[in-house]
Amino acid sequence: MSSTDPLLSVRNLAVTFVVRGQPAVRAVDEVSFDIRPGQYVGLVGESGSGKSVSALAVLGLLPSRGVQVSGNVLYRGTDLLTQSDAEMRKLRGREIAMVFQDPMSSLNPVVPVGVQVTEVIRRHEHADKAEARDRAESLLRKVGIPDPGRRLREYPHQLSGGMRQRVLIAIALACSPKLLIADEPTTALDVTIQAQVLEVLRELVADTDAALLLITHDLGVVAGLCDDVNVMYAGRVVESSSRNQLFAAPRHPYTGGLLASIPRLDAPRGAPLHPIPGSPTQTIPWDEGCAFAPRCHHKIDACLGTAPPLEPIGDRDLRCVHPLDAKRPTTAEAGR
Amino acid sequence: MTALVSVEGLKVHFPLRSGSLLRRGGSVKAVDGVDLEISQGRTLGLVGESGCGKTTLGRALLRLAPITEGRVVFDGTDVSSLGGRDLRRLRQEMQMVFQDPLASLNPRQSIESILTEPLRAHGIAYDRRRRVPELLDQVGLPASAAQKYPHEFSGGQRQRIGIARAIALEPRFVIADEPVSALDVSIQAQVLNLLEELQDKLGLTYLVIAHDLAVVRHLSDDVAVMYLGGVVEQADSDALYADPQHPYTRALMSAVPVPDPIVEARRERILLQGDLPSPADPPVGCRFHTRCPFRQETRCDTERPQLRLVGPGHQVACHFAQDIAAGRIRPHQVTPDEAAVET
Numbered sequence: 001m002s003s004t005d006p007l008l009s010v011r012n013l014a015v016t017f018v019v020r021g022q023p024a025v026r027a028v029d030e031v032s033f034d035i036r037p038g039q040y041v042g043l044v045g046e047s048g049s050g051k052s053v054s055a056l057a058v059l060g061l062l063p064s065r066g067v068q069v070s071g072n073v074l075y076r077g078t079d080l081l082t083q084s085d086a087e088m089r090k091l092r093g094r095e096i097a098m099v100f101q102d103p104m105s106s107l108n109p110v111v112p113v114g115v116q117v118t119e120v121i122r123r124h125e126h127a128d129k130a131e132a133r134d135r136a137e138s139l140l141r142k143v144g145i146p147d148p149g150r151r152l153r154e155y156p157h158q159l160s161g162g163m164r165q166r167v168l169i170a171i172a173l174a175c176s177p178k179l180l181i182a183d184e185p186t187t188a189l190d191v192t193i194q195a196q197v198l199e200v201l202r203e204l205v206a207d208t209d210a211a212l213l214l215i216t217h218d219l220g221v222v223a224g225l226c227d228d229v230n231v232m233y234a235g236r237v238v239e240s241s242s243r244n245q246l247f248a249a250p251r252h253p254y255t256g257g258l259l260a261s262i263p264r265l266d267a268p269r270g271a272p273l274h275p276i277p278g279s280p281t282q283t284i285p286w287d288e289g290c291a292f293a294p295r296c297h298h299k300i301d302a303c304l305g306t307a308p309p310l311e312p313i314g315d316r317d318l319r320c321v322h323p324l325d326a327k328r329p330t331t332a333e334a335g336r
Numbered sequence: 337m338t339a340l341v342s343v344e345g346l347k348v349h350f351p352l353r354s355g356s357l358l359r360r361g362g363s364v365k366a367v368d369g370v371d372l373e374i375s376q377g378r379t380l381g382l383v384g385e386s387g388c389g390k391t392t393l394g395r396a397l398l399r400l401a402p403i404t405e406g407r408v409v410f411d412g413t414d415v416s417s418l419g420g421r422d423l424r425r426l427r428q429e430m431q432m433v434f435q436d437p438l439a440s441l442n443p444r445q446s447i448e449s450i451l452t453e454p455l456r457a458h459g460i461a462y463d464r465r466r467r468v469p470e471l472l473d474q475v476g477l478p479a480s481a482a483q484k485y486p487h488e489f490s491g492g493q494r495q496r497i498g499i500a501r502a503i504a505l506e507p508r509f510v511i512a513d514e515p516v517s518a519l520d521v522s523i524q525a526q527v528l529n530l531l532e533e534l535q536d537k538l539g540l541t542y543l544v545i546a547h548d549l550a551v552v553r554h555l556s557d558d559v560a561v562m563y564l565g566g567v568v569e570q571a572d573s574d575a576l577y578a579d580p581q582h583p584y585t586r587a588l589m590s591a592v593p594v595p596d597p598i599v600e601a602r603r604e605r606i607l608l609q610g611d612l613p614s615p616a617d618p619p620v621g622c623r624f625h626t627r628c629p630f631r632q633e634t635r636c637d638t639e640r641p642q643l644r645l646v647g648p649g650h651q652v653a654c655h656f657a658q659d660i661a662a663g664r665i666r667p668h669q670v671t672p673d674e675a676a677v678e679t
Contacts, residue, residue: 160611190385195591220593224600261525263554275525279490
């Protein structure tokens with residue numbers, strides 16, 4: 001990767017949900033990461049780790065009532081958190097686009113697919129109807145939908161899950177955005193369809209020189225697609241590294257624990273799994289030291305003092321007092 | 337090796353009513369001619385994508401789905417012809433763990449009540465103060481859990497409760513339908529380890545139904561791959577993963593992401609085009625021929641291949657399995673239009 005300025009730079013992003021009569025919930029805190037032009041960055045975490053909320057905050061899609069967002073989200077030097085709604089509307093779809101997890105609930109069920117695809121093109125590029133339609137057709141063809149002319153006249157329920165997700169990708173890429181945020185784009189799909197959709201993402205995003213922020217819980221998907229990976233736990237980034245370094249030798253005990261607990265297709269049968277004990281916490285307990293400490297097999301007394309900051313340790317950024325050894329032989333390394 | 341469960345020519349067809357939405361008649365052929373054997377004490381993994389009929393097959397084994405044709409034999413008894421009291425008695429031996437632990441536990445029932453309900457339903461005498469803590473202990477939950485309700489537990493703990501309920505009747509055969517797919521990644525391994533531990537301790541026979549090949553690979557001795565209502569390949573787990581023979585199995589395995597960038601970069605990927613055809617109107621001949629990169633001019637679209645032995649215990653339903661394995665048939669591009677299916 002070149003040393004160009006970041007396209008998106010998120011600094012100390014924090015999101016707090018305030019519900020009357022209940023203690024405030026800090027879903028995301030101290031989240032910082034960079035995306036350079038054309039780069040593929042993964043944001044990995046389990047449900048409740050704050051990865052989707054971070055993405056929504058970046059796009060300004062969180063409701064204004066009951067939500068406090070702080071920090072900086074710098075897109076080409078402009079702080080998105082200070083932009084007006086009108087300015088954000090101009091940006092969304094044109095500069096930054098998003099693909100959501102569930103294609104059925106993010107497409108309007110009573111509007112033909114074609115209208116939904118052309119809407120973006122007409123609004124942002126003021127194209128006339130016929131031109132928008134032609135472009136929509138070629139977009140659908142690009143994402144691998146057969147007979148696009150007919151599909152444009154159909155409604156979302158007439159398409160299969162994989163096709164609906166392709167339509168969403170087509171809509172997102174319609175105005176050639178500089179940054180595509182994909183939130184669990186393949187989680188609702190079967191593996192063979194997932195492979196198709198990932199291939200579409202890989203090729204099309206590369207074609208348009210867009211950067212990709214991929215939000216997922218699946219480390220396998222990240223391993224195949226992303227340049228850099230940010231691992232989130234309990235609302236904070238705990239490990240941030242290049243893909244190859246991360247998978248070769250995870251240094252945060254949570255990352256290491258995740259990799260050791262996933263059954264792998266290429267592992268010998270009967271290879272033992274090492275689960276992480278306990279379950280992810282629902283509240284965000286970073287006040288009394290590391291939130292992962294109660295589940296951590298590598299903790300020391302210092303872990304329970306104050307919450308560790310995200311700081312450069314060796315070749316990556318870590319939020320850990322007592323990280324795993326830098327040279328831990330893993331299957332990934334042994335396979336070299 | 338004796339088969340505890342054997343399935344012969346099983347078909348489950350659901351009639352399509354000619355109503356306002358579904359005007360054509362006919363039926364959805366969810367399971368269409370399946371033969372399987374599960375040996376005592378072993379685990380058979382059943383993999384396939386959504387809509388391939390794997391859940392229906394599992395339910396049909398317990399007679400939770402109506403059997404249209406064929407036989408299910410459990411330890412010498414033909415399940416498909418049983419009714420009433422005999423069927424109930426047999427179900428004590430066969431239990432099920434469901435996918436979504438929250439949806440399959442009654443939110444208003446205490447854990448104790450949930451765990452003893454199967455015993456009450458089957459009229460089995462039990463000592464509540466002994467049996468409930470014992471069951472909870474077997475699945476790694478504290479005895480204090482008995483008085484709590486499902487919402488007080490995390491997803492992984494709820495699935496443990498679902499498993500405790502399934503083993504409450506001391507069954508010999510347990511069907512686990514997507515036992516971990518609703519759980520967080522860091523929790524899945526706990527439940528997988530628990531299932532293995534219980535099998536060793538209680539001598540259980542498992543049918544594990546899952547879409548995740550890595551999960552099935554981890555748990556299973558034998559694996560059957562389903563596509564559109566039929567089994568396309570069946571083998572010992574090691575043999576299947578080392579040397580998949582059916583084009584669909586190959587594509588399925590190449591599509592599973594591995595959390596290792598080096599492996600990911602090196603892997604040969606077989607991308608399938610199009611979607612699963614409708615099981616109400618499956619393709620004639622080989623069910624997979626519309627998406628198969630190895631399709632040949634003859635036989636594939638006219639003659640439905642039957643499972644046949646290609647190695648010790650390794651069965652494949654493909655006319656050209658040997659030619660593909662030997663490299664005599666090369667994959668070709670399938671155009672999306674060719675694979676397109678009316679939805």
